[in-house]
Amino acid sequence: MSEEKLSDLVSPEAVINFETGAIKAGTLDSIIKLLPFEMGFCDADDIFRWYSNNPNRVHGRRKEAIGRPVLELHPHVEHYVDKLLKDFHSGARDEWEFWFPKRSGEAGQIYQKFMAVRDENGKYLGCMDVTVNIDLFKGKEGKNTPDTIEEFTAVIPE
Template sequence: MFRDKLSELISPEAVINFETGAVKASTLDSIINLLPFEMGFCDANDIFRWYSNNLDRVHGRRKEAIGRNVLELHPKAAHHVEKLLNDFRSGARDDWEFWFPKRSGEETGQIYQEFMAVRDENGKYFGCMDVTVNLDLFKGKEGKNTPETIDEFIAVTPE
């Protein structure tokens, strides 16, 4: 499991300080894996460095991909990926988003994917992050979701 690997790299008890607060590495890993979307990151040299380990992933990921050039991971679309990353690197583009139908299994539905250039406050390019969302996860979530009073909030019972 990834958690075992995490403990080899950084102590699960190590505190990671952010501008907006601090959190233990093990807690951050657990938080990321609970998010209703998946993420990945390749660095400024186009090396695939990290992905979230969410359940029910849209894109299967293998740990063997970590440390490999992202163009090797997408041989059929390498020229498109290379152009996108070069556009990110040069600043010609900051993001790219698209939707596509599910491609695996007998399920139907829509997938949303966005690629974003990761930069510091001075514009230095750190790499590319991708976020993938199975839009079907949000189907049927209609209706009143926010209690208007404290009494309504207290009365809400978990499903």
């Protein structure tokens, strides 16, 4: 796939209507990049279609993967991915979650959750995954949650 930007595919000014409100496509893309976790999606035919382009990703993604069968992307764990997708397609399960150590040799843990995406009638639309660097949510020495709004507003980011 070519190096297309959101503006090449959908106007950033295009409004996306949801049940709970509407938002411009460009704004939604910017919000997704700010989330403290990563996301990906494969469609009902098990083709990888999308991932969030968060900075400092813990789960590597390549734009070349878009449009390819998910099983081709994970040859080292193909058996597990195949089982997960079959369970989602059949309705046997709607989610799988895992915790595992960082693979880069760094200390720390990663949390990954896979969820079946279904429409309001239960029809399978695909699989979404969320990947979180758990270390981002661990308390840091000397840091705590302010007890009052005054303490909260006095906090200056480092």
